[in-house]
Amino acid sequence: MPAVRRAADSGTATGVPAAVALRGVGFSYGPERSVLRGVDLSVPPGRFVSVVGPSGCGKSSLLHLVAGLAAPDAGTVELLGRPVNGPRREVGYVFQRDVLLPWRTLEQNVALGPQLAGTGRAARLREAREWLARVGLAGFEDSFPHQVSGGMRRRAAIAQTWITGPEVLLMDEPFSAVDVQMRMILGNELLDLWGESGRTVVFVTHDLEEAVALSDEVVVLSSGPASTVVGRFPVPLERPRDLLDIRTRPAFREVCDRVWQSLRDEVAAAYGEAGR
Numbered sequence: 001m002p003a004v005r006r007a008a009d010s011g012t013a014t015g016v017p018a019a020v021a022l023r024g025v026g027f028s029y030g031p032e033r034s035v036l037r038g039v040d041l042s043v044p045p046g047r048f049v050s051v052v053g054p055s056g057c058g059k060s061s062l063l064h065l066v067a068g069l070a071a072p073d074a075g076t077v078e079l080l081g082r083p084v085n086g087p088r089r090e091v092g093y094v095f096q097r098d099v100l101l102p103w104r105t106l107e108q109n110v111a112l113g114p115q116l117a118g119t120g121r122a123a124r125l126r127e128a129r130e131w132l133a134r135v136g137l138a139g140f141e142d143s144f145p146h147q148v149s150g151g152m153r154r155r156a157a158i159a160q161t162w163i164t165g166p167e168v169l170l171m172d173e174p175f176s177a178v179d180v181q182m183r184m185i186l187g188n189e190l191l192d193l194w195g196e197s198g199r200t201v202v203f204v205t206h207d208l209e210e211a212v213a214l215s216d217e218v219v220v221l222s223s224g225p226a227s228t229v230v231g232r233f234p235v236p237l238e239r240p241r242d243l244l245d246i247r248t249r250p251a252f253r254e255v256c257d258r259v260w261q262s263l264r265d266e267v268a269a270a271y272g273e274a275g276r
C-alpha cells in the first residue's frame, strides 16, 4: 500500500476536512420531481468510494451537485472543506459518454485542459504525450477518436481529466460502454493511477461487482423519488488489487452479498414503482 494512501486515510482523524461532504442534501427538478432527500455522505481525502442504486435514483444528480453543475434545494455540499457554489478546478469529471472532440487528435484532446489553463503549446503537448503513454496510448497521439477503439477512447478521456490534476475525480459510469473484460483492464489501470496519486474518487456504476472490486466503500442509494443513502459498506480487501483475480475471493463475494441484500430491496421497489 503506497505511503500516500496511509496518510490520506488518516486525514479526517487529524482534522483534515472531508474531500466531499453532503449534509441533509435535497435536490429536485421542479416541485413535481424530488430526486434526492436528506442525503448525508462524507468521503475522506484519498478514498475510492462508489455509489450504486436503481436506475434513475439520482446517482448522476449527486455527482452534479458535487461538481457544482447543480445546486441543492436543501442542505449543504462541501468540497475540501469549502461550500460548492459552482464548478471548481479541484474537480475532474469523467462522463459516461465520449466527450472527446472528434476534430482533434488524441494528443490535442488530452492537451485541452492545459490549453484552457493557459499552458504553452510545447509544454501542453509534451504533457499530453506523457499522459497518453501512462494510459497505454503511446503511438496513438495523432489518431482521431473515430480511428481508435471504445476502450482506447475511454483511456484518452481518463487522461484528459487526470492531466489537469484534480483533487477529486467524479466518474459517472465511465466504463459502461465497453465489454466486461475491457472494464476490468480499464479498472486495473484506474486503480494504478489512483494508487499513485492520493486523489479522491467518487465512482457511479450500475455494476455492483465493479463497485466492490474498485472501492474502499460502497454507498447504496434507495429507489427514487426522494432517494437517500440506505447503506454504506466498507470493502476490507487489501490493496493493490487485481480486478481479474479478485472476483474469485470469498471475502469479495461476502461483501457483494451484503451490498446486494441492501440493493435488492431498492431494485424491487424501483420496478414496483415503474410497474404502477
Ligand SMILES: Nc1ncnc2c1ncn2[C@@H]1O[C@H](COP(=O)(O)OP(=O)(O)OP(=O)(O)O)[C@@H](O)[C@H]1O
Residues within 6 Å of the ligand: 029, 033, 035, 053, 054, 055, 056, 057, 058, 059, 060, 061, 062, 224
Ligand atoms: N434535466 C432533467 N429534468 C427533469 N428530470 C430529470 C432531469 N435529469 C434527470 N431527471 C430525472 O431525475 C431522476 C434522477 O436522474 P439521475 O440521472 O440523477 O439518476 P441516475 O441514478 O444517475 O440514473 P441512471 O442509473 O439511469 O443513470 C430520474 O428520475 C430522471 O428521470
